[in-house]
Amino acid sequence: MIRRPETLEKLLEIFRSFPAVGPKMSERIAFYLLRSGEDKIKEVLKTIEEAYYKVRPCSICGYWDDISPCRICQDSDRDQSLLCVVESPQDLVAMSRVKNFRGLYHVLGGALSPLEGVGPKDLRIDLLLKRLEEGHFREVLLALNPDIEGETTVQYLVQQIQFISKKLNEKSSNGNRSEIKVTRLAQGLPAGGELEYMDETTLLRAFDGRKSLIAEDSPQLTSQK
Amino acid sequence: MIRRPETLEKLLEIFRSFPAVGPKMSERIAFYLLRSGEDKIKEVLKTIEEAYYKVRPCSICGYWDDISPCRICQDSDRDQSLLCVVESPQDLVAMSRVKNFRGLYHVLGGALSPLEGVGPKDLRIDLLLKRLEEGHFREVLLALNPDIEGETTVQYLVQQIQFISKKLNEKSSNGNRSEIKVTRLAQGLPAGGELEYMDETTLLRAFDGRKSLIAEDSPQLTSQK
Numbered sequence: 001m002i003r004r005p006e007t008l009e010k011l012l013e014i015f016r017s018f019p020a021v022g023p024k025m026s027e028r029i030a031f032y033l034l035r036s037g038e039d040k041i042k043e044v045l046k047t048i049e050e051a052y053y054k055v056r057p058c059s060i061c062g063y064w065d066d067i068s069p070c071r072i073c074q075d076s077d078r079d080q081s082l083l084c085v086v087e088s089p090q091d092l093v094a095m096s097r098v099k100n101f102r103g104l105y106h107v108l109g110g111a112l113s114p115l116e117g118v119g120p121k122d123l124r125i126d127l128l129l130k131r132l133e134e135g136h137f138r139e140v141l142l143a144l145n146p147d148i149e150g151e152t153t154v155q156y157l158v159q160q161i162q163f164i165s166k167k168l169n170e171k172s173s174n175g176n177r178s179e180i181k182v183t184r185l186a187q188g189l190p191a192g193g194e195l196e197y198m199d200e201t202t203l204l205r206a207f208d209g210r211k212s213l214i215a216e217d218s219p220q221l222t223s224q225k
Numbered sequence: 226m227i228r229r230p231e232t233l234e235k236l237l238e239i240f241r242s243f244p245a246v247g248p249k250m251s252e253r254i255a256f257y258l259l260r261s262g263e264d265k266i267k268e269v270l271k272t273i274e275e276a277y278y279k280v281r282p283c284s285i286c287g288y289w290d291d292i293s294p295c296r297i298c299q300d301s302d303r304d305q306s307l308l309c310v311v312e313s314p315q316d317l318v319a320m321s322r323v324k325n326f327r328g329l330y331h332v333l334g335g336a337l338s339p340l341e342g343v344g345p346k347d348l349r350i351d352l353l354l355k356r357l358e359e360g361h362f363r364e365v366l367l368a369l370n371p372d373i374e375g376e377t378t379v380q381y382l383v384q385q386i387q388f389i390s391k392k393l394n395e396k397s398s399n400g401n402r403s404e405i406k407v408t409r410l411a412q413g414l415p416a417g418g419e420l421e422y423m424d425e426t427t428l429l430r431a432f433d434g435r436k437s438l439i440a441e442d443s444p445q446l447t448s449q450k
Binding site (some may be wrong): 002003004005006007008010011014018019020021024025027028029030031032033034038041043044045047048049050051052054055056064065066067071072088089090092093096 | 227235236239245250259263268269272275277279281314315318321
């Protein structure tokens with residue numbers, strides 16, 4: 001093997017510390033930058049520095065913006081009674097592609113994982129519950145990943161939200177306030193997926209969630225009964 | 226879609242400009258950095274800057290080092306008569322894992338590609354030919370990628386090296402100097418590969434390069450003829 005200069009080793013190490021960047025990719029990025037013009041390097045350095053100091057997590061939802069509360073939280077066109085809870089900012093970006101959803105968001109910053117030592121205090125759960133208690137949310141959509149950590153978090157959050165929901169109901173003197181609806185994303189076959197290659201869990205969930213193709217409350221059908 | 230702050234958009238764009246980094250990965254890296262502590266960011270910035278200004282291409286072989294000539298070119302333990310020509314610094318790193326090879330290197334900086342407008346002038350070919358003319362190389366190993374660009378470059382280099390080799394021979398008054406041997410890496414089945422999944426070209430090359438398992442000049446065999 002070739003002994004590399006320490007500066008280069010450090011550069012490769014820095015890129016390897018980035019998520020999903022392995023040794024090969026780290027080399028490609030490093031050599032790409034070394035080959036770049038001085039202007040490019042100056043731009044890279046300036047952009048990282050500026051973004052780091054300007055873009056901070058929103059004090060309400062936890063998404064990243066250069067203003068706080070962020071653009072999403074300030075957007076009065078959004079349905080203020082619908083809250084979508086996601087694990088990461090990337091998941092928020094994914095959900096934002098769903099055109100039918102025009103509510104607000106809450107970024108947890110991860111999912112509960114007893115194995116990795118991630119407890120409720122490590123996530124933005126307290127802030128979520130406080131938001132629910134102070135806000136006027138009709139529905140909370142738990143858009144967490146369909147894995148063990150996501151499931152654990154969903155179960156924990158459902159309990160906590162039900163507790164708050166009841167407390168809110170008791171407090172409301174006129175009794176007008178209804179409980180907060182807690183929903184989750186449907187589980188089943190992904191679009192374009194091939195049945196043949198689906199794992200058992202996906203198929204089981206798709207089966208459990210199967211839908212009737214003929215509406216059961218359709219007038220024509222009931223009249224025939 | 227969510228309108229992101231310009232600073233964040235610029236950060237995502239910078240990472241997308243890196244090789245093999247797509248939109249998803251760019252997001253992961255950006256959010257990872259935004260979430261990092263200030264120490265980490267300072268280290269990232271300092272490491273990129275230092276490496277960029279300290280690590281430069283070696284004036285002889287074109288590999289990256291903080292001294293020029295580089296550590297490899299200065300290594301007197303290496304076989305000074307054996308030169309391995311590679312396309313990129315990454316390929317040099319790969320070749321350096323071959324324990325049996327202890328020669329010098331020459332990084333071309335790419336391969337000839339008429340389609341992408343990469344001609345001989347865009348690569349470090351002139352420097353290679355000058356090195357061969359001035360050095361005392363016995364063998365040049367063309368370790369280029371087994372693709373169309375690599376093949377084109379091999380053909381071009383073989384012509385150029387033969388021309389220089391002859392010129393050197395004519396110049397040498399005592400006639401001691403022999404021509405420069407030009408070799409390439411063997412082509413065939415990759416280690417651990419499954420025959421079933423090999424493409425036609427690989428199989429064809431493996432067939433053309435097949436080797437006799439019983440040495441043809443083995444004394445026992447010849448005596449039996």
